[in-house]
Amino acid sequence: MAGRPIGEVILDVHNLSLRFGGVKALSDISFDVREHEIRAIIGPNGAGKSSMLNCINGVYQPQEGSISLRGQTFRHMNSRQVAQMGVARTFQNLALFKGMSVLDNLMTGRHLKMRANLFQQAIRWGAAEREETEQRVVVERIIDFLEIQPYRKIQVGRLPYGLQKRVDLGRALATEPQVLLLDEPMAGMNVEEKQDMSRFILDVNDEFGTTIVLIEHDMSVVMDISDRVVVLNYGRKIGDGLPEEVRTNPEVVSAYLGTVH
């Protein structure tokens, strides 16, 4: 990939296991993510990709193993605490604030950066107003970046799907994350929308230096944009490495295409 310097390990998943009752969603998974890289997690349906992402995001608490961010291990954290540590995410089935405008959706992403308290906001106190303006500037930059200027004031629920996906990405970017988790960013998109989204992902990575962990179904897209790929199947890791290595890994091929008998 381009001249981004791939750095040290920023996110380290170590021997992670997750069970729902008797069902093992993930068993004994380890991999690492280096700073500034685009790391993909792929696998067939039900492989445990989303569960993996939800563990990193603090939605699920794994029973065994650990996840550490910049060497700091966290076990029992909720999504909010994870967000405070600089991890943002997008959602597979769009979880936007549908009743709000594009602009407001992105502004909520600045929540952690706001310092003014409720009363200062209520009386429109000078500092609270200034802060709102400052955050607005950041958000406008992201809106420009994602090329969604014409839709700023439109209620998100009324936008076409591809644009909603972009707003979802924008909201996550508004938190200025160090690590960005993308849950099937291209699911349900047509070819053109997929190309747009790939370009945005690469640009985010390139311009902001954001480390990206993405889950994807579409093998071809993943192979094009990621630096390294983890392959899961039935909750186990069956491959890990450069896209070319993974593509030719017999176990991966059989997981995707079925075993040849």
Added chain:
Amino acid sequence: MGPFLETLLGGLMVGMLYSLVALGLVLIFKASGVFNFAQGAMVLFAALAMARFAEWLPHLTGYDNKFVNNVLAFAGAALVMVLFAWVVQKLVLGKLVNQEGITLLMATLGITYFIEGAGQMLFGNDIYKIDVGMPKDPMFLFEKTFQGGILVNQEDLAAALIAAVLVALLALFFQKTATGRALRAVADDHQAAQSIGIPLDRIWVIVWSVAGIVALVAGAIWGSKLGVQFSLSLVALKALPVVILGGLTSIPGAIIGGLLIGVGEKLSEIYLGPHLGGGIEIWFAYVLALVFLLVRPQGLFGEKIIDRV
């Protein structure tokens, strides 16, 4: 025309108060998905607190100025409601995160009985007076246009005004402040809100506090009309048909629903009463709600819930 307008106005004013109670319900439901059965009891509890504070204050401070007293009593009662919100979040709802809606409803049912009892234990169970110095005399409007003019209760008028101002302030708060935006975000999607760092528990305390203060305003107005007594929590039951009419998730719906029911019950009492034998006011709201449940269960403004199969 005169009597019709008179009834209409009367209905609008009663309706505004129904709207206030319904508003509390909608706020909490939108932000946390909890149907707060305790809203009526909160109205009673808040009104009791205010009535008693207003009574105790002059004895404590030895300073008897009705206006100052009422303001202080209101502030005190508001503080009690904020504290109540915090306790509910800490001891009840905070422990029930991710539980079924029905579980949360049952929890609020428990809260209802608890604060009905606690309120009367702390503040007594007589009939108390809230006297905020509202003008009691009726007045006549448009005496030139209509014969005899239109009789308007000044107290109702003041109450409706206060309610309208409160609603406007709340709308501003929700639309124009960062916290309001966070509240709307939580109402739309919990998980996403949390993933960008919005603290759910704090948002819920704020929502319950706002609902508590809305309950206090409603309680103070009702209380100054009817006296603060146990029946106040029953008057609040009228908020149930209001939210069925307006939709549980819509703030404008709560307001319009309240007005419709207020007007509807007054008009039907006057115009249908003689044919049906009167007493319509008592059941009108519930029958209307029943019709709505059959025809348009999501209410006038509510979101249609489509379950994916």
